[in-house]
Amino acid sequence: MQKFVNLPEDACPIIADHFSLLVIKKKENLLINGQVCRANYFVEQGCLRLYFTNDQGVEQTTQFAIENWWLSDYSSYATQQPSTFGIQAVENSRIMAISWQAQETLLKQLPILEKYFRLVYQKAYAAYQWRIKYIYDYSKEEMYHQFLKNYPEFVQRVPQYLLASFLGFTPEYLSEIRKKSIS
Amino acid sequence: MQKFVNLPEDACPIIADHFSLLVIKKKENLLINGQVCRANYFVEQGCLRLYFTNDQGVEQTTQFAIENWWLSDYSSYATQQPSTFGIQAVENSRIMAISWQAQETLLKQLPILEKYFRLVYQKAYAAYQWRIKYIYDYSKEEMYHQFLKNYPEFVQRVPQYLLASFLGFTPEYLSEIRKKSIS
Numbered sequence: 001m002q003k004f005v006n007l008p009e010d011a012c013p014i015i016a017d018h019f020s021l022l023v024i025k026k027k028e029n030l031l032i033n034g035q036v037c038r039a040n041y042f043v044e045q046g047c048l049r050l051y052f053t054n055d056q057g058v059e060q061t062t063q064f065a066i067e068n069w070w071l072s073d074y075s076s077y078a079t080q081q082p083s084t085f086g087i088q089a090v091e092n093s094r095i096m097a098i099s100w101q102a103q104e105t106l107l108k109q110l111p112i113l114e115k116y117f118r119l120v121y122q123k124a125y126a127a128y129q130w131r132i133k134y135i136y137d138y139s140k141e142e143m144y145h146q147f148l149k150n151y152p153e154f155v156q157r158v159p160q161y162l163l164a165s166f167l168g169f170t171p172e173y174l175s176e177i178r179k180k181s182i183s
Numbered sequence: 184m185q186k187f188v189n190l191p192e193d194a195c196p197i198i199a200d201h202f203s204l205l206v207i208k209k210k211e212n213l214l215i216n217g218q219v220c221r222a223n224y225f226v227e228q229g230c231l232r233l234y235f236t237n238d239q240g241v242e243q244t245t246q247f248a249i250e251n252w253w254l255s256d257y258s259s260y261a262t263q264q265p266s267t268f269g270i271q272a273v274e275n276s277r278i279m280a281i282s283w284q285a286q287e288t289l290l291k292q293l294p295i296l297e298k299y300f301r302l303v304y305q306k307a308y309a310a311y312q313w314r315i316k317y318i319y320d321y322s323k324e325e326m327y328h329q330f331l332k333n334y335p336e337f338v339q340r341v342p343q344y345l346l347a348s349f350l351g352f353t354p355e356y357l358s359e360i361r362k363k364s365i366s
Contacts (some may be wrong), residue, residue, distance in 0.1 A: 050312070054320055062315045074309035084316070107298070114297035115290070121304035126257035128311035129233070132245045133267070135318060136351060137237055168319060 005116045014109060018102040022095040030095070031087040037076035039097040043069055046093020049162060052085050061165040064090070066154065070120055090158060140169050144177050188299045197292055201285040205278040213278070214270040220259035222280040226250050229276025232345060235268050244348040247273070249337065253303055273341060323352050327360050 001007060001015070021044075024030070031037050033053060041048060048071050050063040062085075065071035076083035077100055089095075098106070107113055134143055144167055148155050155163065164174040184190060184198070204227075207213070214220050216236060224231060231254050233246040245268075248254035259266035260283055272278075281289070290296055317326055327350055331338050338346065347357040 052316055052320065060316075060319050062312065062319060074305055074312060078305060078309060085312070111294060111297070114294070114301050118297050118301040118304060121301060121308050122257055122261060125304050125307050125311065126261060128308065128315075129245065129257060129268070131315070132311075133235055133243075136243050136245060137235065 001113070001116050004119050005112050007110075007112060011110055011112075015106065015113075018106040019096045019098050022093075022097050024089045024093050024095060026089055026092050028089045029086060030089070030097075031073065031076075031083055031085065033084060033086050034082050036080050037073040037083045037085075037087070038080075039099050040070055040072045040077060040103060041065070041087065042096040042098075043067055043071070044094040044096055046095070047090040047158065048087055048093065048095070049090050049166075050085050050087055051165075059086075059165070061162050064154070064158065064162075064166065066157075070124075090162060135168075140167065140173065141177050143167055144174065145181075184296070184299050187302050188295050190295060191293075194293055194295075198289065198296075201289040202279045202281050205276075205280050207272045207276050207278060209272055209275050211272045212269060213272070213280075214256065214259075214266055214268065216267060216269050217265050219263050220256040220266045220268075220270070221263075222282045223253055223255040223260060223286060224248070224270065225253050225279040225281075227277040227279055229278070230273040230341065231270055231276065231278070232273050232349075233268050233270055234348075242269075242348070244345050247337070247341065247345075247349065249340075253307075273345060318351075323350065323356065324360050326350055327357065328364075 007015075019042075022030070022041075024046075030039075030041060030048070043065050045067060048065045049061045050065075050071060050073065051059045051061045053059050063071065071087060073083040073085040073087070075081070076085070080100060107117075134146060138146060147163075147167060160174055161171040164171045167174070190198075202225075205213070205224075207229075213222070213224060213231070226248050228250060231248045232244045233248075233254060233256065234242045234244045236242050246254065254270060256266040256268040256270070258264075259268070263283060290300075317329060321329060330346075330350060343357055344354045347354045350357070
């Protein structure tokens with residue numbers, strides 16, 4: 001937070017008071033489709049994914065969050081209505097969670113954090129504008145290579161079937177592209 | 184803004200001072216690919232689109248903004264680096280524009296607007312999370328029907344070749360789907 005805004009000296013304990021630390025195992029769920037998304041999650045260590053389950057019962061990953069990223073279903077979180085997404089740990093993770101209510105209280109106590117969240121969301125919004133451009137502009141193969149170029153370590157780190165799902169293709173197709181790149 | 188935050192009584196003239204009113208004609212450009220996106224645009228009346236030009240020279244629309252929506256290339260706007268997008272008027276429009284510098288000054292003068300923009304971006308971010316879900320989950324035909332259900336007036340209002348581009352298909356395909364729905 002200090003990177004984005006100048007926090008007052010006494011801010012740290014006030015902020016810490018509003019968060020809970022969740023130590024969760026790989027594949028543990030923070031949110032299940034149909035539940036209200038109660039919290040905004042900050043990844044201290046590990047990796048989370050946002051996903052939905054389609055009519056054929058297949059899970060489709062739409063977003064990842066690694067260290068220093070926030071993740072939530074922001075429709076459900078903002079309205080406190082049931083979510084159509086799930087949030088699950090991709091690795092054993094340490095997550096700082098702030099409930100909707102706690103965030104409202106914290107923002108009243110430390111209004112400087114409005115700027116922090118404004119900048120976080122502005123960045124995420126900009127990333128989505130780019131992502132839609134990639135989806136329209138790139139073939140599936142180009143999409144993989146672009147992703148590999150932008151996030152080389154992440155491609156090594158995440159299970160390939162989840163990466164394939166996120167990029168919108170089958171694990172078999174991803175495996176083919178990778179073989180082609182190596183040969 | 185009053186709908187989102189409680190503004191102090193003297194806020195209106197301060198806010199107005201930081202904006203310019205742009206009265207622009209249909210197809211007029213507010214941003215061209217390669218320029219720095221200097222402003223954040225609020226649609227008072229009319230419609231804007233965000234688009235990019237692909238390698239084949241075809242313009243691909245990725246976002247629309249109608250009355251009471253903001254639009255900018257938020258990567259270029261935040262970093263003040265050249266944009267890969269263009270912003271163009273879809274109709275004759277009245278646009279309230281705030282430059283990056285003016286927005287920074289305004290937010291310092293009226294920090295309550297940090298909350299306003301935090302909520303605007305949070306909403307836009309949530310809308311993008313949904314949009315990615317639609318792209319992965321729906322066939323092109325379902326996408327059109329979902330869009331028609333959510334924004335019936337907008338579908339009537341916007342030129343069909345732009346709507347087709349936004350939904351990711353050809354004008355001919357859109358025309359086919361529409362004929363099928365009517366018959």
